[in-house]
Amino acid sequence: MASALPSFLLRQAGLQDHRQILRLARELDSTNLPTDSAELAEVLERSTKSFTGEIAKREHSIYVFCAEEIGRRRIVAASMIIGKHGTPSSPHYYFEMDADERYSHTLRRKFRHPYLRLRYSMDGPSELGGLIVSAAMRGHPERIGKQISWVRFLYIARHRRRFQRQLIAEMLASGEPGHGNRFWDHYGRLVTGLSYREADRMSTRDKEFIRTLFPDAPLYTFMLPEQVRSSLGVVGENARGAVKILEQAGMRFLKQMDPFDGGPYYGAEIENLAPVKSFAWYRATKVESAEKEGIRYLISREDARGFRAVAATAAVDTRRMIIPRAILDILSTKYGDRIDAAPLP
Known part of the structure; x- marks a missing residue:
């Protein structure tokens, strides 16, 4: 399972990301991801409350995700889910x-x-929207566009009752x-x-x-x-x-x-x-000396610090996911904790 460490952390967006997401929104210029500073601040506030469950009604909920370049803390992509349209x-x-x-x-x-x-x-249905990847990151070998799109399915799979x-x-x-x-x-x-x-x-x-x-x-x-x-x-x-x-x-x-x-x-x-x-939950497990052959997953962790995910190679054994410690460090979690995952084509 030896592979290079991922370049991006996918996570729920917050008000602290306003400036960087506003810059991204103006690249897309979409009504889903507002280009007006005050409107975007309102969206991010609603998103924060939706992630924490403070907004229970689907028609009022909205979930904004962002991709942060690890080490530089630069947001390079965003996407969203509208609870009910x-x-x-x-x-x-x-x-x-x-x-x-x-x-x-x-x-x-x-x-x-x-x-x-x-x-x-x-x-009406739930809706996907607001997908944008910074022009500088389009064509990146780690396919950040697929990651920031796919992470929404991972979140929906974990929280089925929140969506139509x-x-x-x-x-x-x-x-x-x-x-x-x-x-x-x-x-x-x-x-x-x-x-x-x-x-x-x-x-x-x-x-x-x-x-x-x-x-x-x-x-x-x-x-x-x-x-x-x-x-x-x-x-x-x-x-x-x-x-x-x-x-x-x-x-x-x-x-x-x-x-x-x-x-x-x-x-x-x-x-x-x-x-x-294909979504499933696992217990994070140490890499064994006789390594299993792994495949690429989108792996997430959700706790009091919020929702975050990363694309990485791992192997599964029933309810255990064999995963390198470095990936858990990126997810701010530890061996034995629950993690969720789905294969990433």
Whole structure:
């Protein structure tokens, strides 16, 4: 099991990380991970209370994770889980992608007309979001992007009761210069009178305008320009790596898309996710003289000091995990303590 020590500690984020996470958030510029200093401080405060269990209601809980470069204490990546997206006061809105089939016996012609229909859920799923890796760390050999994404599954597996049955992730669509979006400009702007940026920001506070201004009738996509049609439900270039990680976990395209930018929703039942099914707890055990062959795991420890995890090579024997002392030192734990783990592909 001899291997180099890991470069990153994954852990729950706190208010002390505000400055560094704000810098990361501004690289992504996402509404999930706010770029406004005060808004981000509120998110981090909610996250801290969610991790400690002070926020019991799923619709109010949010969990922010960060990856810290060991030794330098520099935060290089972040991700998050939203406990529940969709309530009676703030439904989860999406476009369902479907099609009508039409046939004329007279003309002997058959047509398939794809359309979008606005749907909503008042008892929505849990959601993954806010994933960003610092530009300087993209392509790192330790694949920090996979680690900061996968750590969320590890946490969900340990705390199943804190989350909904279904888990979704909205993937970024192709953007336009100046924070625009082709789909919104050809549809959303016309039915709301708002720019894409205005609508995106407003929806974080109040979604009433979606239900009242978006038509109930289906939108037949052949009425849109080809350039817009070809972008519907398509993942943006910068999000393709994130999609591959989700697919490895067992999430699939739901034939649903965001009503603002046309970005696709991926999802799955939590119990069917690969890292959740392979999740297990162990007792940390010393490396034996006759070393077992190990594999790469994401290993976590949670106690009064909070949740933290690291990617490392280890071997398991029933409920024991044979692990080097140096890894336990990084996790601030000791032999005999409980640790949780899931294989890291």
